[in-house]
Amino acid sequence: MRHLMSPLDFSVEELDKLFDLAGDIERNPEKYSKKCEGKKLATCFYEPSTRTRLSFEAAMYNLGGHVIGFSDASSSSAAKGESVSDTIRMISCYADICAMRHPKEGAPMVASMKSHIPVINAGDGGHQHPTQTLTDLLTIRSLKGRLDNFTIGLCGDLKFGRTVHSLIHALVRYKNIKFVFISPDELRVPDYITEMLQEKGISYQEVIRLEDVIGELDLLYMTRVQRERFFNEEDYVRLKDFYILNKAKMELAKPDMLILHPLPRVNEISVEVDDDERAVYFKQVQYGVYVRMALILTLLELV
Amino acid sequence: MLNVGKIEEGFVLDHIKAGKSLSIYHHLKLDKLDCPVAIIKNAKSEKMGAKDILKVECDINKLNLDILGFIDHNITVNVIKDGNIVAKKDLVLPKEVHNVIKCKNPRCITSIEQELPHIFVLTDEKKEIYRCKYCEEKYGEWE
Numbered sequence: 001m002r003h004l005m006s007p008l009d010f011s012v013e014e015l016d017k018l019f020d021l022a023g024d025i026e027r028n029p030e031k032y033s034k035k036c037e038g039k040k041l042a043t044c045f046y047e048p049s050t051r052t053r054l055s056f057e058a059a060m061y062n063l064g065g066h067v068i069g070f071s072d073a074s075s076s077s078a079a080k081g082e083s084v085s086d087t088i089r090m091i092s093c094y095a096d097i098c099a100m101r102h103p104k105e106g107a108p109m110v111a112s113m114k115s116h117i118p119v120i121n122a123g124d125g126g127h128q129h130p131t132q133t134l135t136d137l138l139t140i141r142s143l144k145g146r147l148d149n150f151t152i153g154l155c156g157d158l159k160f161g162r163t164v165h166s167l168i169h170a171l172v173r174y175k176n177i178k179f180v181f182i183s184p185d186e187l188r189v190p191d192y193i194t195e196m197l198q199e200k201g202i203s204y205q206e207v208i209r210l211e212d213v214i215g216e217l218d219l220l221y222m223t224r225v226q227r228e229r230f231f232n233e234e235d236y237v238r239l240k241d242f243y244i245l246n247k248a249k250m251e252l253a254k255p256d257m258l259i260l261h262p263l264p265r266v267n268e269i270s271v272e273v274d275d276d277e278r279a280v281y282f283k284q285v286q287y288g289v290y291v292r293m294a295l296i297l298t299l300l301e302l303v
Numbered sequence: 304m305l306n307v308g309k310i311e312e313g314f315v316l317d318h319i320k321a322g323k324s325l326s327i328y329h330h331l332k333l334d335k336l337d338c339p340v341a342i343i344k345n346a347k348s349e350k351m352g353a354k355d356i357l358k359v360e361c362d363i364n365k366l367n368l369d370i371l372g373f374i375d376h377n378i379t380v381n382v383i384k385d386g387n388i389v390a391k392k393d394l395v396l397p398k399e400v401h402n403v404i405k406c407k408n409p410r411c412i413t414s415i416e417q418e419l420p421h422i423f424v425l426t427d428e429k430k431e432i433y434r435c436k437y438c439e440e441k442y443g444e445w446e
Contacts, residue, residue, distance in 0.1 A: 104412040106437020
């Protein structure tokens with residue numbers, strides 16, 4: 001029995017198989033519509049997360065399965081003080097697979113150690129969010145046709161953004177990826193990541209202004225720069241516009257550069273960009289459902 | 304000069320950093336054994352200036368010495384039989400350390416579920432980096 005705790009739990013070859021399966025699901029949804037008949041997915045969400053939970057639920061319904069679960073800790077036995085280990089032992093008797101989101105880091109790992117059913121980490125604090133990374137990779141692979149040989153710009157909050165860190169770790173396994181980190185000094189990518197890139201001899205550059213580099217990028221991964229991350233209001237006001245993507249900045253970009261975003265978007269991508277063919281962040285949401293369908297089938301060994 | 308006699312069978316931990324012997328005594332759970340133990344603090348050492356020594360008279364197999372590798376792999380472990388040193392054990396960094404150090408990351412699941420074992424995994428042998436099995440926080444990050 002396998003679990004998914006980190007995007008690195010799967011080898012590059014296993015990911016290829018998973019993405020091939022997701023591609024087949026996209027092309028032939030009918031073929032998979034009854035694959036999970038009689039199976040139940042438990043969504044154990046100890047903190048609210050509408051998009052991830054709905055994506056898992058849609059994935060299971062698309063496969064003909066059922067969903068049980070809770071959507072915040074106050075409506076679960078955790079409110080009475082039950083441990084994660086006890087909860088998963090109980091859930092193991094009710095469901096065939098579990099997707100768990102928890103505000104504390106490592107909670108899904110604890111669950112996987114006691115579980116009799118596959119556990120998927122659906123986000124644990126600032127630690128991991130592997131199905132978002134799988135979604136990002138599938139989106140790039142489906143729309144670019146490859147996961148190697150490109151320059152990717154990561155823009156915004158690169159210090160605290162777990163989706164950014166996971167994506168970097170996942171992409172370094174592919175050939176000839178160049179990273180361009182675009183952020184204010186306060187929100188630079190952590191040292192342990194740049195040290196890892198140096199050790200592996202992977203090319204990267206760090207810049208402050210998006211305009212300066214947008215023309216070199218094949219992919220642009222946007223994240224939100226949050227006001228509360230800055231020490232003072234003055235710095236926030238001075239820097240925030242550097243990280244807002246608008247039509248003017250898009251004119252400097254390559255004609256086939258793709259824009260990704262883990263969502264929710266607030267104001268870092270101007271709505272005027274939404275109609276640009278290069279804006280694929282809403283398609284990304286659809287790929288999130290396909291990759292979760294492929295993941296459920298793979299972990300339940302139904303393929 | 305303080306003199307502590309030879310032991311017949313057991314082991315001597317030498318070259319312990321001065322002042323660290325008591326913590327090793329507890330980590331090895333020597334307080335749970337009923338064998339004779341000598342703790343020598345601040346003994347003179349040419350190499351270290353001052354050092355601690357632990358002499359324990361018991362079967363060496365009764366103890367889990369892995370933890371010594373984690374605490375300080377420069378400690379010398381001399382195995383004694385019939386009053387003589389018969390072997391020296393090399394200490395290596397253990398792959399996992401259970402319930403010796405605690406994860407101090409306030410966001411870690413161990414911060415709210417106290418009954419969980421604290422497990423650290425060796426993730427970089429060269430740099431001697433241990434990370435919490437659950438949250439992957441580096442040991443020492445919150446010191």
